[in-house]
Amino acid sequence: MNKETTWVRKDLLGLEDLSREEIKLILSTAESFKEVSTREIKKVPALRGKTVVNLFYEPSTRTRVSFEVAAKRLSADVINIATETSSVKKGETLVDTGRNIQALKADIIVMRHNYSGAAVMLARHLDISVVNAGDGWHEHPTQALLDMFTLKEKLGNIEGLNVSIVGDIAHSRVARSNIWGLTKMGAKVTVCAPQMLIPPGIEKMAVRVTNDIEAALKNADAVNVLRMQFERDDEHAFPQQLEYLKNFGITEDRLLKAKKNMLVMHPGPLNRGIEISSEVADGTNSVILEQVTNGIAVRMAVLFLVAQGRDKKNETSN
Amino acid sequence: MKEKTKVLDKEALNRSIVRIAHEILEKNKGTENLCLVGIRNRGAFLAKRLAERITEIEKNKVPIGVLDITLYRDDLTLIAQQPVVHKTEIDFDISGKTVVLVDDVLYTGRTIRAAMDALIDLGRPKSVQLAVLIDRGHRELPIRADYAGKNIPTAQNETIEVRLSEVDGADEVVIVEKNE
Numbered sequence: 001m002n003k004e005t006t007w008v009r010k011d012l013l014g015l016e017d018l019s020r021e022e023i024k025l026i027l028s029t030a031e032s033f034k035e036v037s038t039r040e041i042k043k044v045p046a047l048r049g050k051t052v053v054n055l056f057y058e059p060s061t062r063t064r065v066s067f068e069v070a071a072k073r074l075s076a077d078v079i080n081i082a083t084e085t086s087s088v089k090k091g092e093t094l095v096d097t098g099r100n101i102q103a104l105k106a107d108i109i110v111m112r113h114n115y116s117g118a119a120v121m122l123a124r125h126l127d128i129s130v131v132n133a134g135d136g137w138h139e140h141p142t143q144a145l146l147d148m149f150t151l152k153e154k155l156g157n158i159e160g161l162n163v164s165i166v167g168d169i170a171h172s173r174v175a176r177s178n179i180w181g182l183t184k185m186g187a188k189v190t191v192c193a194p195q196m197l198i199p200p201g202i203e204k205m206a207v208r209v210t211n212d213i214e215a216a217l218k219n220a221d222a223v224n225v226l227r228m229q230f231e232r233d234d235e236h237a238f239p240q241q242l243e244y245l246k247n248f249g250i251t252e253d254r255l256l257k258a259k260k261n262m263l264v265m266h267p268g269p270l271n272r273g274i275e276i277s278s279e280v281a282d283g284t285n286s287v288i289l290e291q292v293t294n295g296i297a298v299r300m301a302v303l304f305l306v307a308q309g310r311d312k313k314n315e316t317s318n
Numbered sequence: 319m320k321e322k323t324k325v326l327d328k329e330a331l332n333r334s335i336v337r338i339a340h341e342i343l344e345k346n347k348g349t350e351n352l353c354l355v356g357i358r359n360r361g362a363f364l365a366k367r368l369a370e371r372i373t374e375i376e377k378n379k380v381p382i383g384v385l386d387i388t389l390y391r392d393d394l395t396l397i398a399q400q401p402v403v404h405k406t407e408i409d410f411d412i413s414g415k416t417v418v419l420v421d422d423v424l425y426t427g428r429t430i431r432a433a434m435d436a437l438i439d440l441g442r443p444k445s446v447q448l449a450v451l452i453d454r455g456h457r458e459l460p461i462r463a464d465y466a467g468k469n470i471p472t473a474q475n476e477t478i479e480v481r482l483s484e485v486d487g488a489d490e491v492v493i494v495e496k497n498e
Binding site: 006041045046 | 403406
């Protein structure tokens with residue numbers, strides 16, 4: 001038997017606790033799953049008889065649909081709970097909701113929550129698997145994994161790449177998960193934003209920090225453009241939209257000064273003309289829609305691995 | 319684990335492959351509509367070798383593919399070592415083709431059951447045949463090989479190890495006895 005890494009976790013909560021080998025295993029498993037979506041019959045029986053519950057406390061279309069498609073391509077049954085129409089409105093606590101879902105004999109909860117740490121807390125209280133689909137400003141591991149998958153697919157190797165993350169770093173779980181993942185895989189990460197959107201202490205995450213967009217794009221192999229989340233701007237601290245495009249937006253002019261083949265990534269949804277110009281979003285450097293396709297393969301891999309990991313865990317505790 | 323006997327050495331293994339190649343051609347009257355699909359891991363290497371022999375004999379290339387059956391296993395929750403999922407690589411349409419599935423050892427038949435399910439999700443072959451290097455008996459499903467390199471009756475506490483130079487550094491087949 002060759003010594004390949006095996007997955008023993010019942011949950012995927014973030015990339016901070018994962019080892020480089022575990023990240024590699026998810027990415028290589030996803031590579032195998034990508035082919036399934038190119039078939040005429042886009043389905044394999046790996047999770048037949050398993051139930052996946054999408055529990056979303058925040059509006060989300062793309063992530064939820066991506067998880068739903070992924071689970072269905074693995075033959076799992078999927079139930080979607082949008083909390084606006086559920087008993088959460090009647091005051092049920094998160095853990096109680098989780099226990100009820102567990103009592104329904106579901107196998108995996110995929111959760112999006114507006115509080116940082118919600119997924120970790122839920123996982124601690126439940127025996128079934130929890131996959132974090134974004135918790136507050138903390139982590140969004142599957143987004144970072146699909147970003148890394150896309151980098152690996154396009155550029156061959158993540159190690160040694162210069163990756164710049166541009167935008168609202170302070171409020172971004174996508175940025176945080178990407179930084180954890182990319183630095184573990186040996187990429188050099190630069191974050192770039194107006195100073196008020198750079199969280200204090202970010203240097204401790206082994207990243208280069210700059211407020212100069214041209215400096216961030218120079219030598220970058222890829223730029224990950226974050227969405228300006230104006231809906232989170234409670235304190236009206238964000239720059240004006242046009243001012244942002246002028247100073248930090250990814251435009252054709254800026255692309256001309258960067259590496260010719262620099263990849264342009266964006267987790268969506270796009271604010272065209274704010275953080276990215278339409279020409280760039282639809283241009284040849286953009287891999288934004290490929291990220292969406294890759295997201296399915298990555299989420300299939302994650303669902304498959306946590307389902308097996310949970311079985312392994314139950315065995316060892318017997 | 320104790321090695322008991324060597325049942326095939328390099329030359330004998332090679333002769334088995336040559337013979338199976340001839341049998342495949344004889345039964346299918348040539349290479350028309352024929353393709354080989356190896357089951358990961360060692361079946362894939364055997365399929366490649368069989369295809370090379372067939373090309374030597376007929377001066378014709380046959381398409382070869384690789385099938386990973388992990389997602390189709392019926393024991394995903396039972397096996398101790400979690401299997402790693404690898405790629406299925408079949409870059410031609412199997413619909414209407416005669417597909418020869420290739421594996422190293424035929425034992426319970428469950429791998430072949432999974433392989434047939436995986437195959438049929440990819441298309442509708444005209445027919446599916448099975449070629450194995452070793453048939454060791456103990457079937458649990460109504461499955462048999464169309465081509466077998468060697469039949470080796472074994473005890474349940476024995477296993478057959480097929481070693482191929484591509485992965486194991488040597489070409490040989492040995493019976494190994496498991497420790498009680």
